[in-house]
Amino acid sequence: xxxxxxxxxxxxxxxxxxxxxxxxxxxxxxxxxxxxxxxxxxxxxxxxxxxxxxxxxxxxxxxxxxxxxxxxxxxxxxxxxxxxxxxxxxxxxxxxxxxxxxxxxxxxxxxxxxxxxxxxxxxxxxxxxxxxxxxxxxxxxxxxxxxxxxxxxxxxxxxxxxxxxxxxxxxxxxxxxxxxxxxxxxxxxxxxxxxxxxxxxxxxxxxxxxxxxxxxxxxxxxxxxxxxxxxxxxxxxxxxxxxxxxxxxxxxxxxxxxxxxxxxxxxxxxxxxxxxxxxxxxxxxxxxxxxxxxxxx
Amino acid sequence: xxxxxxxxxxxxxxxxxxxxxxxxxxxxxxxxxxxxxxxxxxxxxxxxxxxxxxxxxxxxxxxxxxxxxxxxxxxxxxxxxxxxxxxxxxxxxxxxxxxxxxxxxxxxxxxxxxxxxxxxxxxxxxxxxxxxxxxxxxxxxxxxxxxxxxxxxxxxxxxxxxxxxxxxxxxxxxxxxxxxxxxxxxxxxxxxxxxxxxxxxxxxxxxxxxxxxxxxxxxxxxxxxxxxxxxxxxxxxxxxxxxxxxxxxxxxxxxxxxxxxxxxxxxxxxxxxxxxxxxxxxxxxxxxxxxxxxxxxxxxxxxxxxxxxxxxxxxxxxxxxxxxxxxxxxxxxxxxxxxxxxxxxxxxxxxxxxxxxxxxxxxxxxxxxxxxxxxxxxxxxxxxxxxxxxxxxxxxxxxxxxxxxxxxxxxxxxxxxxxxxxxxxxxxxxxxxxxx
Numbered sequence: 219x220x221x222x223x224x225x226x227x228x229x230x231x232x233x234x235x236x237x238x239x240x241x242x243x244x245x246x247x248x249x250x251x252x253x254x255x256x257x258x259x260x261x262x263x264x265x266x267x268x269x270x271x272x273x274x275x276x277x278x279x280x281x282x283x284x285x286x287x288x289x290x291x292x293x294x295x296x297x298x299x300x301x302x303x304x305x306x307x308x309x310x311x312x313x314x315x316x317x318x319x320x321x322x323x324x325x326x327x328x329x330x331x332x333x334x335x336x337x338x339x340x341x342x343x344x345x346x347x348x349x350x351x352x353x354x355x356x357x358x359x360x361x362x363x364x365x366x367x368x369x370x371x372x373x374x375x376x377x378x379x380x381x382x383x384x385x386x387x388x389x390x391x392x393x394x395x396x397x398x399x400x401x402x403x404x405x406x407x408x409x410x411x412x413x414x415x416x417x418x419x420x421x422x423x424x425x426x427x428x429x430x431x432x433x434x435x436x437x438x439x440x441x442x443x444x445x446x447x448x449x450x451x452x453x454x455x456x457x458x459x460x461x462x463x464x465x466x467x468x469x470x471x472x473x474x475x476x477x478x479x480x481x482x483x484x485x486x487x488x489x490x491x492x493x494x495x496x497x498x499x500x501x502x503x504x505x506x507x508x509x510x511x512x513x514x515x
Numbered sequence: 516x517x518x519x520x521x522x523x524x525x526x527x528x529x530x531x532x533x534x535x536x537x538x539x540x541x542x543x544x545x546x547x548x549x550x551x552x553x554x555x556x557x558x559x560x561x562x563x564x565x566x567x568x569x570x571x572x573x574x575x576x577x578x579x580x581x582x583x584x585x586x587x588x589x590x591x592x593x594x595x596x597x598x599x600x601x602x603x604x605x606x607x608x609x610x611x612x613x614x615x616x617x618x619x620x621x622x623x624x625x626x627x628x629x630x631x632x633x634x635x636x637x638x639x640x641x642x643x644x645x646x647x648x649x650x651x652x653x654x655x656x657x658x659x660x661x662x663x664x665x666x667x668x669x670x671x672x673x674x675x676x677x678x679x680x681x682x683x684x685x686x687x688x689x690x691x692x693x694x695x696x697x698x699x700x701x702x703x704x705x706x707x708x709x710x711x712x713x714x715x716x717x718x719x720x721x722x723x724x725x726x727x728x729x730x731x732x733x734x735x736x737x738x739x740x741x742x743x744x745x746x747x748x749x750x751x752x753x754x755x756x757x758x759x760x761x762x763x764x765x766x767x768x769x770x771x772x773x774x775x776x777x778x779x780x781x782x783x784x785x786x787x788x789x790x791x792x793x794x795x796x797x798x799x800x801x802x803x804x805x806x807x808x809x810x811x812x813x814x815x816x817x818x819x820x821x822x823x824x825x826x827x828x829x830x831x832x833x834x835x836x837x838x839x840x841x842x843x844x845x846x847x848x849x850x851x852x853x854x855x856x857x858x859x860x861x862x863x864x865x866x867x868x869x870x871x872x873x874x875x876x877x878x879x880x881x882x883x884x885x886x887x888x889x890x891x892x893x894x895x896x897x898x899x900x901x902x903x904x905x906x907x908x909x910x911x912x913x914x915x916x917x918x919x920x921x922x923x924x925x926x927x928x929x930x931x932x933x934x935x936x937x938x939x940x941x942x943x944x945x946x947x948x949x950x951x
Contacts, residue, residue: 226719301837322837323721324791343839345721383721406724408715 219512221330221337224346225387233355233391239508240356243280244501253511255282260313262288262305263340264320269475269499270340270349274317277506286313305329314514318342323380336513344378350474351384353505355392357498358429361470365394369426372396373455374433374482375444377404381433381474386414397423400455403444420455421464429470430492432457432482448481458484462492470494520544521937522558526567526898530574531871532887541572543894546937551888567898570931574874574887575607575895578848579697579775580672580751580823583609583640585631586624587616592828592915594631594640597848599913600826601638602941604848605873605930607895608639608885609826612672613650620645620656625664636948637940638933639895641667641883643697646685652676655685662692667881670697672751673798675733677703682737686746695747695773695881698737700758701799705729710839712785712800720788722838725800731757738765741772749880750774752825754799756809763818773880774813775823778854779845779920781810781863787920793834793841794920797827814872815864821877822869824851828916846914850907852899853926860927894937903929913946 219232243250259278263271271287278285288308299307305316315336318326323343330337341347355365362368370389376382376398389396390413397415398405409416417423424430435451445451452458457471462484465471471483471492479485488495521543528539528551535551542550542562550556558564578601584592592600594611601609611628613619619628625642632640644661648654650671658669669689675698676682682698689696706729711717713724734750738761741748750762753774765772779797784804787795795801813819827844834841852873859869874897878886885895907924909917933941940947 300832300835302835320837322839324838327791328835328837343721344723380721383719406718407713408718411715412719 222348222509222513223326223330223337223339225348225351225384225391226346228391230391233352233388236352236505236508236512237356237359239511240352240501240505243507244504250280250507251282253281254278254314254514257283257514258286258311258313259283259315259317259510260286260288260308262308262316262318264290264318264325265341267319267341270319273502274340274506276503277510280503280507281510283314283510286311301325301328302332305333309333309335315510338509338513341380343380345380346384347380348384349502349506349509350381351388352509353498353501354385354431354472354474355388356501356505357472357494358470361494365389365392368428369395369397370429370431371399371423371427372431372433373399373420373457374435375404375439376400376409376433377406377444378436378439379433385431386412397427399423401445401451404439421461424461424464425466427469428466429472430457430465431472434474434476435478435482452481456482456484457487459486462487462490465492472498475499519546519937520559520562521934522556522562522564523567523572523896523898524555524564526570526572528572528888529867529870530888531867532875533889535888536867539572541888541896543934543937546894548888548890548892548894550890565932571899571901573870573897573899575885575897575933575935576605576852576873577877577883577886578606578609578824578826578851579749579821579877579881581609581611581826581848582614582828582844583611583628584828585615586627590915591830594628595635596913596915597826598632598635598637598640599946600846600848602933602935602946603913603930604850605852605897605899605933606638606848607897607933607935608641608883610641610643610667610881613643613645613670614673618645618650619643620648622660622664625661625666629665637946638935643667643672644669646671646676646696647681650674652678652681655681655688658688658692658694662694667883668695668697668749670699670751672697672699675699675701675703679736679740683740683744686740686744686748690744690746693747695749697749697751698733699751700730700733700737702729702732705732710796711788712802714785714803716785716788720791727755727757727802727806730755730799731761734758734761738770738772741765741770745771747771748773752777752780752799752823753810753813753819754780754802755806759809759813759818763813766818773820774818775821775877776810776814776819777823777825778847778851781807781814781858782854783920791838792920793836793838794845794918796838796841796843797845798843811858811863815868819872820880822851822855822872823877824848826914828914829918830916834918844918846912846916846919848914849912850919850921850926852930853905853907853928854921856928857926894934896934897930898932899928900931901928903927905929
């Protein structure tokens, strides 16, 4: 695997191999600190994301790499430099991988076509966030072992969610069923052709779920009239305590963070017995180590 | 130096306006067609004789929709380089859009472009003036002055006239000049920040979609206004089934509406965006298979009058960027014939109909001379080698820009010669410029 631009197109065996490596890293793979010793990994974050950036940074360090952190503020981009020029200039300093977070869908693909080093997509616009999907799948696999017969319900702003897209590709590749649920204005066309079941009736599908993934609702979507108010969104699509009561007893509750407590998820649910939200965060580093190891090989 | 008398011998003449399709000799004298004959014509002593056997002799193509980028963005295209691309593509006349910098909303810019076109001396360059000053959609430009300076239509192309009241008055006001009003149909509140067709592909790629309703709703609005004003409406680059249906119905009711479609809209589907290929970014966007089929049907049945390229040159700076930051547009003059003939071979429309869409249809839509080969018509003629296969190589375009999604595509049928007013302006891959 030369780049990790998305989950779409990956084979089940490739995903499983990444998860297997993550498992090894989670237990502290003894040889890991040599893998990228003396190498440089560049973090190119054109959009703020402290947790993803830090997670990749920790993963790179654990593999023995130096990390060059490059952020938007005060950069040459604000002086009008193009994405490609920025990427080529940073590549010229000799990193083995560029980790790119960008607000435009497809930005890492553009860069990957023009550089020689590995490119890892750390979230591109509303397209994909592959390492997030891998850590989600990793979290589920550690609980479940296998995905066959399992149903994962993803709730919220599917239209703008790169997490939803990557998870849809990842979970269906691994054999799970995926149900996407949100207001009709946030359910783009063609999701069925990607293998999902689509609904706006949360209460109907809730009891079927083996795992529920709540997505962050951005307040700007309210001003864009995708839904009338956060209050109404919460009433129709929020995972509140009453809804949590109707979940299967062993169902898992997930969230990619950062959470709007009280909007898409109630505080008691986020911290409750179903929640594996902090496990997801902890697994992020192990999964990203596996990703860097594979693309830099 | 071109002789004033030319005899095109034994070519297959296809002249849809007059129902001609057969081997003919065509005699050209003093810039006009002097004789078309089934029987061989005795070559006058001063005539240049061109052997057209095995070739098609067609009325020169007319493109109602090109962007020549001059004045203002000469790095992308100029009137000269655009004219070269036109004649290389078999076009003997083009209509240049007004979204130059500055905008063609005044006699000054119209005259400037006309002067550049005369200097280039290749194809006929007609001008489209702006509907509104600066294309701002707020105040009408001086339509009478633009018409007097030679503009053949008005349009805010690239932008819709969102103000329905203003659009109504523009249509009304234009009736005194019998001027077609060309419209870029897009309701901006529906297209929003969209960058491609809304469908499974935009969902998969995480790109914001533009629903067909963005176009169809405006077509509906403008047809309503047309009915009231009894003006002339020309719908630019029709991309979807809903628009086609409305235009077909309006024509049936006798409204004076004409329409055009581009080769990329009747050739490619939204999936052509592939891996964020910015060469497939255009406005209106490439649509679904169903829309492509509907546009093809409309080309065949006469709902659409003309094939127009919307030739929109852009440089690398506008295209080698993130998809949502890329500019819209594709160059089209040099690939239009090959793509049209591909649609003919696929059975979408007849050859005669294809020729009509490139010549007679556009001439009639805007009331331009040419578009046919009757005696007395301007000797604007495109000679085609129908069976030559070639590969699109954007690096060899006459256009100054290379933004095409068709680079590397195999096409059949190529322009051998282009004649404008009886003068040979393109032959065997070379433009013939008369430098005085």
